[in-house]
Amino acid sequence: MIPYPFTYHRPNSLAEAEALLARLPDAKLLAGGHSLIPAMKLRLASPAALIDISRIADLSFIRRAGDTISIGAAVRHFEVADSEMVHKAIAALASLVEEIGDPAVRHMGTVGGSVANNDPAADYPAAVLALGATIRTNQRSISADDFFTGMFSTALEDTEILTAVDFPIPKRAGYVKFANPASRYAMVGVFVAETAGGVRVAITGAAPCVFRSSEMETALAQSFAPDAVASIAIRPEGMNSDIHGSAEYRAHLVTVLAKRAVAVALRSSGGPHG
């Protein structure tokens, strides 16, 4: 399958990328390309230009500053999965990334691409929202709560380039997904985190866009245990319904996986914040 024609550009710096994005009509940023290129091959997407930001050194870093792990937009999934720093600070994030796609996909896919694409079944948005991350762009900082605006849509403007995601280190966190047996995308994935700002629960795969469950958050704030969420039934209205599972099935999975995610979070604690 061959995409519609486009022009390929590989800027060497963020400034060059910004200039190209401002100049080229109908351009799209290309990082790992593992969502965009399949969409282009199916001719569901047809940008006139691709600006490949994957080799810009300034977008490729993992560092810790205080209680925050900052990951550059062009960092590939395998680099996060291999990072001892990420494993030690946010084990749930490392294990989430280890379960994205397959090894070859993880060698190409990037955090920036996944977060900016906001696929309803992607894993990363659950971590970003549950951990209360901050999305950094070439123009501003956006809190996770304001970032994901709907199916495949975000607060990013057309001329904006996602440069990094800052993940605050939680006291404890856990992520569990029920992977579609064929695609391995999340049928439902639940990320539970006890953060400095309270308990946050983010759910991906279940609805058109990642979302939080305030009911579960309140229950877990009172008692951080699997039983605290066991009796919370999520309403199926507005949930995704397709050949893989009905809205009711997905709603049921949310509760089941939330319990398991809390159990994972409890097992992971015992470190300095223990």
Place this chain on the structure above:
Amino acid sequence: MTGVRLTVNGSTHEADVEDRTLLVHFIRENLRLTGTHIGCDTSQCGACVVLLDGRAVKSCTMFAAQASGSEIVTIEGVAKDGQLHPVQEAFREHHGLQCGFCTPGMILTAIDMIRRKPQLDRQTIREELEGNLCRCTGYHNIVNAIEAAARTMAEAA
């Protein structure tokens, strides 16, 4: 058109290609290296896996222009001086192939897997093969072959 410069199996190739040329098409059609297969063409089956700077990637899901400046190894570049690679030898020994269509991708995935995880158990091998489909469903012997190759390579190291 865009200029690309790639090192493939040790030799450097320069060419002007259409920007939308997929890496797998460049390898098969420009370089005539047809051991890299197109299976599903949707990033799932792994028949098109090559090593890009040492890492397994799906060549149907990247453009040749993205790979410009990189080193690529295809199945044709795996054997050295007429000697099969230990992974190839193990696939032959353990009957790790039936029709052979998935084999190039399986072997390059296995080489990358063993590089990253020299101590492989069977469960890990199966998980690592997530992105490689064998339509003959010959996984049992593929796992045997990779397990044996990892052992041989660890002993030789």
